[in-house]
Amino acid sequence: MSDDSSGTQGPGDGFRRERSQPLPPESRRSPRSGRVTVPSRAARRRRTGLLLMGVLSVLVLFASGTSWALTGWMSGSLNRFDVFSGLSDGDRPEQTGGLTFLVIGSDSREAVNQEDRNELSVGSTPGQRSDSMMLVRLNHERDRVTVVGIPRDLWVDIPGEGEDKINAAYAYGGPQLAVRTVESVTDVRVDHYVEVDFTGFVDVVDALDGIRVCLPEPVDDPKAHLDMAAGTHRVDGTEALAFARTRATARGDLDRIDRQQQVLSAMLDQALSSETLSDPAKLTAFLDSALSSVTVDSGLDTSTINELAYQMRNLDMGSVTFTQIPIADMNHWTPRGDVALLWDEPASRELFADVRADRPITEPEEEPSPEEGGRPAPDDIRVRVFNGIGTPGLGAQVDTGLTGAGFEVTDPAENWSSSDVPTTEVRYGPGDGTDAAYVAEMIPGSEAVEDDTLDGELQIVIGFNYTEFHAPDTEEAPEPEPEAEPSADDGLATSTARDNICG
Known part of the structure; x- marks a missing residue:
């Protein structure tokens, strides 16, 4: 027309x-x-x-x-x-x-x-x-x-x-x-x-x-x-x-x-x-x-x-x-x-x-995983232990484990303000969430809790669910996670016309 x-x-x-x-x-x-x-x-x-x-x-x-x-x-x-x-x-x-x-x-x-x-x-x-x-x-x-x-x-x-x-x-x-x-x-x-x-x-x-x-x-x-x-x-x-x-x-x-x-x-x-x-x-x-x-x-x-x-x-x-x-x-x-x-x-x-x-x-940037260079190093983390259940010698035991793993223990363990803490906490200040999550992985059942009063130092408050401190294995490389199958929630993917050309 x-x-x-x-x-x-x-x-x-x-x-x-x-x-x-x-x-x-x-x-x-x-x-x-x-x-x-x-x-x-x-x-x-x-x-x-x-x-x-x-x-x-x-x-x-x-x-x-x-x-x-x-x-x-x-x-x-x-x-x-x-x-x-x-x-x-x-x-x-x-x-x-x-x-x-x-x-x-x-x-x-x-x-x-x-x-x-x-x-x-x-x-x-x-x-x-x-x-x-x-x-x-x-x-x-x-x-x-x-x-x-x-x-x-x-x-x-x-x-x-x-x-x-x-x-x-x-x-x-x-x-x-x-x-x-x-x-x-x-x-x-x-x-x-x-x-x-x-x-x-x-x-x-x-x-x-x-x-x-x-x-x-x-x-x-x-x-x-x-x-x-x-x-x-x-x-x-x-x-x-x-x-x-x-x-x-x-x-x-x-x-x-x-x-x-x-x-x-x-x-x-x-x-x-x-x-x-x-x-x-x-x-x-x-x-x-x-x-x-x-x-x-x-x-x-x-x-x-x-x-x-x-x-x-x-x-x-x-x-x-x-x-x-x-x-x-x-x-x-x-x-x-x-x-x-x-x-x-x-x-x-x-x-x-x-x-x-x-x-x-x-494409949106992904948060770096520990295996991609974002994993904290123990000697860069300052930590102090508090006994929240009153069991004698328990705080010193955790101190020994942390020191042996390479963490910087700032002071000897002390008793917490109460002795009836139900769940072990890894307390952290602003910006230290990655370090806290890393430490929490070593204490089964613990949870990371943000505390605005802290600055550059973690606090471990031992609770009744505490069983052990599992030191990180520094010799064995972590196994790579299998690649995820494509799914609807993979997010935005981009390519250029040059990228799409078959080699």
Whole structure:
């Protein structure tokens, strides 16, 4: 459709759009319908995960110094839809200087013939819904991109519709409601919209002569037609499609987002490191495949694309960071009896606050474990013992054990102010909690208790539950803890496009 809104069709019409002018020379327009026909079976291949093409189109379109000179033709090759006209500024998040794209992969099968549906195992589900979502944030300086994956099964409140999985927003109200829902969940203003349907993905990967992907463990998914051993593989478009869409792994949709980000990184690397961008003919053929299935908002016009392309001409793979919304529960039973995902709200709010403020997205720092150099040394700890149960000689016995273990015992043991202390306490002042926890490990049943009156010295008050002082073994190295299996509460994980490239 053209840039004006006269040809726009609403949600009730299935969100169909006409292609804008000018057309690439290979395309043909049907004299009856006026719609573009697809000339070959290869060009009719479609499947899910194609939001990757939207992100790839955005990044390649804007990140290449050679591509921006062609953006007049590129802009005309894009389909357009008037996404933001029905949204009230008063109900939307404020603008914060950066630029945010909502990229949606639509799973409509209407244009896919039955033979190709069978070949790519896409099924015949009617209607349209958003198969995948990503927020692509370009910072104010235009030198860093953050891509946040949004799981399609995330359980959220859809404005005007109630609680449902986030991908239902598109089915209820098209691009406008999808934008409203994402903005209400993230409190990040969406500036531009990119939608990808079931055209182009296989052709684009093949136009790049394939990509490299890697698996940490084998995957056998008959539904996705994927049987792939662990390791690194060179895949064509059909294989890349199966790799991007399978959910036959432990974390399901979350693993799929990771693989989609890996595929996107591989495609971007292949495009930027090959002759694709330096050869005008190859670039035109590549972008024709990439953009033919992409719909954008009407505000993403030629001048905007030209400006952004120039600003982002020096962007590299290390400047593109991927992450996804932190998940607290992967098996939330909804009121209607199916399973959805619940986000980790505190971690997610922090993530999107960083996105709004254009702060780099980093994984939270972990507290150093004792085995990683944070373990206290006995000769750095000052301690004094008090007998809280009155048993003669007990305090001196503990003194001897502490001294032998290398602790600095500041004074001989004394009686506590009472002789009926039930539980042994390791008392500590502000900032000495790590030392107190270390000492408490050596006295079974003891507990660490903070005492603001103490400063740089621990006090051990022996209680009735005292049995022994177990001196630390300084010769035997501690056994490393086994690596935890991936779970919903692993927290925020990040990677760059360079990190995602298989070696």
